Structure formats: C-alpha cells, structure tokens
Amino acid sequence: MVTLNATLRTLGLALLLLAPTAWGDNRGGGSGSGSGSGSSGLSRPMTLPSTPTSGWPGGRTTPSNPGSNNSGKDGARTDDAAKDGAGPGRNGREDGSTRDGSGRREGDDRNGGPLPRPGADMPEARWQRGDQLVRSNPLAYERDPIGAPVLRAEITMLLPADAELPAALARRGFIAVRESAVLGRRLIVLRTPADLTLARAVALGRRLVPEAEIDFNHVLLGSGRTEPARRAPPPPAPATSAPPPEPVHVGLIDEALVPGGELTLPGEVRPVGARCLSRAVPEGHGQAVALVLARGLQQAGRRPVLHAADLGCGQGAVDAIATALQALDAERVPVVNVSAVGPYNRVMAAVVAAFLARGHLLVAAVGNDGPAAPPLYPAAYPGVIAVTAVDRQGRVLVEAGRGEHVAFAAPGIVELPGPDGTTRTWRGTSLAAPVVAAALALRLRQPDPAAAQAAVAQLARNALDAGEPGRDRIYGHGIVGLPATALAAAH
Structure with a gap:
C-alpha cells in the first residue's frame, strides 16, 4: 500500500508539472479541445503588426518589383510580370504566386488583411479606403498581389481593332463580359475561369495571347x-x-x-x-x-x-x-x-x-x-x-x-x-x-x-x-x- 501511494503521488506531481505546457500548446496553435479550443478565441497565436517601412504590403523594407527602389523613383521596367504578380517573379512561378497558389506574395494579407502602409495615420488614407472597399463588397472586389483593389474575377485585354477574341482563351474558359472600341483598339473585359486565381489568369492570358496587352481591372481611388x-x-x-x-x-x-x-x-x-x-x-x-x-x-x-x-x-x-x-x-x-x-x-x-x-x-x-x-x-x-x-x-x-x-x-x-x-x-x-x-x-x-x-x-x-x-x-x-x-x- 505504501508503495502504491508513493507511485500515485509521483504520477500526480508529473501531471501537475505537465499541465501548463499542454494548456499553452493547445491555446497557441493546435485545434485541441476543451477550454483551449477555437471557441474560446485562443485557437490562433496573437501576432502584432510590424512597423511599416515602405509603401508595399506587409511592411517590407524593399518592394518586390526588381525595377523599383526605396527612393520612390520608378525604375526600369524590365519585368512587368514580377512587378504586378502576374508573371515570373522571385519565386519562379509564372504568376508570382506563393507555394499555396493563392496569388499573394509573402507578407500580403496576413491575418485577413494588409498591414498598415505609410500615411496610415492620415484620415481616409488611400490604402485604407481600398481595404474598406474590398471588405464591404467582397463579391465585387478583391486585391491584386500587391494589395491594390480590383474587380473580382475580371481581367482587361487590349487588341487591335480588327482582331477576334482568341480561341485559346475561350477554350480555357475565359468569357467576354464587356467590350468597347477605345482609341482605335478593341478593349475586352474577360471573366476568368473559376479554377484560376486572378494572378494566374493574368499570367495565362499573357502566355496564350502574347501580342495583346492584358492586366487586372484595377480600381482607381x-x-x-x-x-x-x-x-x-x-x-x-x-x-x-x-x-x-x-x-x-x-x-x-x-x-x-x-x-x-x-x-x-x-x-x-x-x-x-x-x-x-x-x-x-x-x-x-x-x-x-x-x-x-x-x-x-x-x-x-x-x-x-x-x-x-x-x-x-x-x-x-x-x-x-x-x-x-x-x-x-x-x-x-x-x-x-x-x-x-x-x-x-x-x-x-x-x-x-x-x-x-x-x-x-x-x-x-x-x-x-x-x-x-x-x-x-x-x-x-x-x-x-x-x-x-x-x-x-x-x-x-x-x-x-x-x-x-x-x-x-x-x-x-x-x-x-x-x-x-x-x-x-x-x-x-x-x-x-x-x-x-x-x-x-x-x-x-x-x-x-x-x-x-x-x-x-x-x-x-x-x-x-x-x-x-x-x-x-x-x-x-x-x-x-x-x-x-x-x-x-x-x-
């Protein structure tokens, strides 16, 4: 009996020492159960936004565009695709997307939204209004890879006035939803295929129709x-x-x-x-x-x-x-x-x-x-x-x-x-x-x-x-x- 009591006391002490660690792990990142589950609001670790150091999403110290610099000057545009996230970028993917294929770059849209940008202390800053625009009507708007607001599931294409809609785009699932004649050219707004992120759709369109100008349908503020x-x-x-x-x-x-x-x-x-x-x-x-x-x-x-x-x-x-x-x-x-x-x-x-x-x-x-x-x-x-x-x-x-x-x-x-x-x-x-x-x-x-x-x-x-x-x-x-x-x- 004495031996059994000593064993139980030792086991109880071990459980007491392990309890805080198990509770902390459950609260910090695991799905867990009981009081440490997601229902308590503690299922995800808390992160603090970093101090913004540039005008680019995620507070990066340097822009992801290889042709830009910290001075704010517009550098040589040797790689538009890397700039707008719709072509070969730093990660080597054709649409500039991250490994998860989301079309977002590292540091973009963390915790459900972009991090503060310069001018965040000014009322009605442009980035803030763009963020509000996307959040208030997510069915109509989304963000491009650098966080700028765009019309959801739409890209724009500029062709010669007498050119037909390329059959390769139609076969891949692109649908023309609006069209107009603009300054001697043919401007077509395309609905993108449901299986492509917007960045991938832009990259694919540029590859299928290299003679056309293709880009997001950005919203100006x-x-x-x-x-x-x-x-x-x-x-x-x-x-x-x-x-x-x-x-x-x-x-x-x-x-x-x-x-x-x-x-x-x-x-x-x-x-x-x-x-x-x-x-x-x-x-x-x-x-x-x-x-x-x-x-x-x-x-x-x-x-x-x-x-x-x-x-x-x-x-x-x-x-x-x-x-x-x-x-x-x-x-x-x-x-x-x-x-x-x-x-x-x-x-x-x-x-x-x-x-x-x-x-x-x-x-x-x-x-x-x-x-x-x-x-x-x-x-x-x-x-x-x-x-x-x-x-x-x-x-x-x-x-x-x-x-x-x-x-x-x-x-x-x-x-x-x-x-x-x-x-x-x-x-x-x-x-x-x-x-x-x-x-x-x-x-x-x-x-x-x-x-x-x-x-x-x-x-x-x-x-x-x-x-x-x-x-x-x-x-x-x-x-x-x-x-x-x-x-x-x-x-």
Missing part, C-alpha cells in the same frame, strides 16, 4: 479628402467680369456631378457617356474637383464647359476610364483632368499613350501616399502632367507624392460651401490637379500634339519656381495658381 464641416458663412464668390461668348472646354473623369447638388457649378456641364447615379452614390469628390476646375476658368474671365465622365458605371475601374477617354477624344476635348490614382497597369498605359498621341493633355494627381511612396498612376505614365499639392504658403503637403514625374504643384487646400450653410475644407492632390488643368485648358483650345507641348512649356515658364532652381522632384517646374507674394513670404 480619389486622391483628396474632406475635413469635418464647420459652421461658417461660405466664402464669397470670386469677382468676375462678364464672360465672353467663347467657351473653354475641359474634361473631367471623376464621380458623377449630381444636378442640384450642394455645390453650384459655374458654367455648363455636359455629361459624357452613361450616367449611373442609381448604382453609385457620389461622396462629393467629383463635385469639389469640378468646382475648382470651373472656378479656375471663371477667374480667368472664361465660360467653363465641363465634359464630365461618370465613373459610377465601372466603379472607377480601368475599362471605365478607358471608355471615358474614348468619349472625350470623340468630342475633341483638349485637356482632361483625372484626380484618381492606382498601380501601374499595362492596358491603361497603352490607352493613355494613344490618347496623348492624338494631341490631348491628361492632367493627373500624384496621390497622397506620402513622399516616400512609389509613383502612382496615371500620373506617372510618360507624357501625363503629374500635379502635386502645396498649402497657401507654397509648402508641399506632407502627404503629397513626390518623384521625377512631378510636372507642377498647385494649391491643394480649398474651402468650398457645404450643406446647411457650412464651409467644408477639402485637402489633397485631387484639388491641385484641376488648378493646372484649367491653366492648360486656357492655352490649348483643341487637340494638337505640337500645340499641347507648347502649352505645357508656356505654363512651365510662368510657374513660380520653388525648391531647387529649375525642375525638381518636389515641385516639378514650379507652382501654378498661387500669388508670388504668398510664396515669397513662406520662402
């Missing part, structure tokens, strides 16, 4: 935000002389302009393409950009005529912007403003190049991802007039993008009338781009390649030089739309 409305009388309308009979035509690709909205637009608004107010409720971004654009022409003594393309039909995706550019080209609108940003896209790059080759000017905001962020598009495509933002004293906004592609700077903080007698302050590069677009529209009256370049050169000569002498990566050629006295006082 606005690059401006509004501060909380404050009770105050709206600013007085600028004094203007009687407008001359000759109008100034300028294009706008943004949210829908709501008839009778809270902002009264001077001049005339001509809708371009389809209107989709029933499917997309505007948040005021398009109205604010349109008002800045119209006021710039009105203050110069001209009558603004805004050719406004509503992006609600395509949710701001690549094919919607491409068809908008086609419509503006058909109406021969010389200057077009786009205050939206997104990642590099092959299809969009080809459409923009064709639009510029016809003598138009495309003015675009550089975005609000901060000075260390990689270039954003369409602002960084060759030939696009990229605009950054400054405050009322000519100091560049802390969130404004920088880079060798920056062409001009303009005021990016404006006060506009809000509802119920309030004044609302809008801030960002979205509000700076239309200042430059208005200035160029006064100089270019119809599409013409030589006249377009002359208009840009003339505006560069008249811009207020800031920062380093000559063109620099912060202010470009200089500041447009700011009195010289304000710049002198600040610098």
Whole structure:
C-alpha cells in the first residue's frame, strides 16, 4: 500500500508539472479541445503588426518589383510580370504566386488583411479606403498581389481593332463580359475561369495571347479628402467680369456631378457617356474637383464647359476610364483632368499613350501616399502632367507624392460651401490637379500634339519656381495658381 501511494503521488506531481505546457500548446496553435479550443478565441497565436517601412504590403523594407527602389523613383521596367504578380517573379512561378497558389506574395494579407502602409495615420488614407472597399463588397472586389483593389474575377485585354477574341482563351474558359472600341483598339473585359486565381489568369492570358496587352481591372481611388464641416458663412464668390461668348472646354473623369447638388457649378456641364447615379452614390469628390476646375476658368474671365465622365458605371475601374477617354477624344476635348490614382497597369498605359498621341493633355494627381511612396498612376505614365499639392504658403503637403514625374504643384487646400450653410475644407492632390488643368485648358483650345507641348512649356515658364532652381522632384517646374507674394513670404 505504501508503495502504491508513493507511485500515485509521483504520477500526480508529473501531471501537475505537465499541465501548463499542454494548456499553452493547445491555446497557441493546435485545434485541441476543451477550454483551449477555437471557441474560446485562443485557437490562433496573437501576432502584432510590424512597423511599416515602405509603401508595399506587409511592411517590407524593399518592394518586390526588381525595377523599383526605396527612393520612390520608378525604375526600369524590365519585368512587368514580377512587378504586378502576374508573371515570373522571385519565386519562379509564372504568376508570382506563393507555394499555396493563392496569388499573394509573402507578407500580403496576413491575418485577413494588409498591414498598415505609410500615411496610415492620415484620415481616409488611400490604402485604407481600398481595404474598406474590398471588405464591404467582397463579391465585387478583391486585391491584386500587391494589395491594390480590383474587380473580382475580371481581367482587361487590349487588341487591335480588327482582331477576334482568341480561341485559346475561350477554350480555357475565359468569357467576354464587356467590350468597347477605345482609341482605335478593341478593349475586352474577360471573366476568368473559376479554377484560376486572378494572378494566374493574368499570367495565362499573357502566355496564350502574347501580342495583346492584358492586366487586372484595377480600381482607381480619389486622391483628396474632406475635413469635418464647420459652421461658417461660405466664402464669397470670386469677382468676375462678364464672360465672353467663347467657351473653354475641359474634361473631367471623376464621380458623377449630381444636378442640384450642394455645390453650384459655374458654367455648363455636359455629361459624357452613361450616367449611373442609381448604382453609385457620389461622396462629393467629383463635385469639389469640378468646382475648382470651373472656378479656375471663371477667374480667368472664361465660360467653363465641363465634359464630365461618370465613373459610377465601372466603379472607377480601368475599362471605365478607358471608355471615358474614348468619349472625350470623340468630342475633341483638349485637356482632361483625372484626380484618381492606382498601380501601374499595362492596358491603361497603352490607352493613355494613344490618347496623348492624338494631341490631348491628361492632367493627373500624384496621390497622397506620402513622399516616400512609389509613383502612382496615371500620373506617372510618360507624357501625363503629374500635379502635386502645396498649402497657401507654397509648402508641399506632407502627404503629397513626390518623384521625377512631378510636372507642377498647385494649391491643394480649398474651402468650398457645404450643406446647411457650412464651409467644408477639402485637402489633397485631387484639388491641385484641376488648378493646372484649367491653366492648360486656357492655352490649348483643341487637340494638337505640337500645340499641347507648347502649352505645357508656356505654363512651365510662368510657374513660380520653388525648391531647387529649375525642375525638381518636389515641385516639378514650379507652382501654378498661387500669388508670388504668398510664396515669397513662406520662402
């Protein structure tokens, strides 16, 4: 009996010593049972997000694009596929996917979502709005391998105008869901096969049809935000002389302009393409950009005529912007403003190049991802007039993008009338781009390649030089739309 009691005491002591270890293992990662199971909320180990060190998902210290660097400059594009995750990448797979075939790269979408990016401390940061867009409607949106929002299960393809849909794509299960003629090319939106991730579908499409431009259907996001409305009388309308009979035509690709909205637009608004107010409720971004654009022409003594393309039909995706550019080209609108940003896209790059080759000017905001962020598009495509933002004293906004592609700077903080007698302050590069677009529209009256370049050169000569002498990566050629006295006082 004594021996039996001693044995039981020894066994009990051993179980007591082993219990905390078993409980900790069960809580930390095993499926387990009892109080340590997933029902307690402790079935997965807790991880803390790392400190963001770059503009790329997962807080990586270097971007996964071999042609980029930490300075934010756009490097040589020797491997587009490695950049956008749809071709041979660092892991050697044709679509840039990880071993699990998910299409995500290491560090992407951990714990159900992307890690914080630069500018996360700024309200309504672009990456945050993109994340909210995907989470709020996962049936319509998903992320590409670098975390940018795209339309779910769709890719875009640009073919010659007389080309037929390649039979190889149809045999593999790709289905054409939308099609339009865009600047002498055939733009087709394809539904991808159910057995392929989006990244694999892009890679397969490029391999099957190497002569076509194929990419994701990226969703571009606005690059401006509004501060909380404050009770105050709206600013007085600028004094203007009687407008001359000759109008100034300028294009706008943004949210829908709501008839009778809270902002009264001077001049005339001509809708371009389809209107989709029933499917997309505007948040005021398009109205604010349109008002800045119209006021710039009105203050110069001209009558603004805004050719406004509503992006609600395509949710701001690549094919919607491409068809908008086609419509503006058909109406021969010389200057077009786009205050939206997104990642590099092959299809969009080809459409923009064709639009510029016809003598138009495309003015675009550089975005609000901060000075260390990689270039954003369409602002960084060759030939696009990229605009950054400054405050009322000519100091560049802390969130404004920088880079060798920056062409001009303009005021990016404006006060506009809000509802119920309030004044609302809008801030960002979205509000700076239309200042430059208005200035160029006064100089270019119809599409013409030589006249377009002359208009840009003339505006560069008249811009207020800031920062380093000559063109620099912060202010470009200089500041447009700011009195010289304000710049002198600040610098």
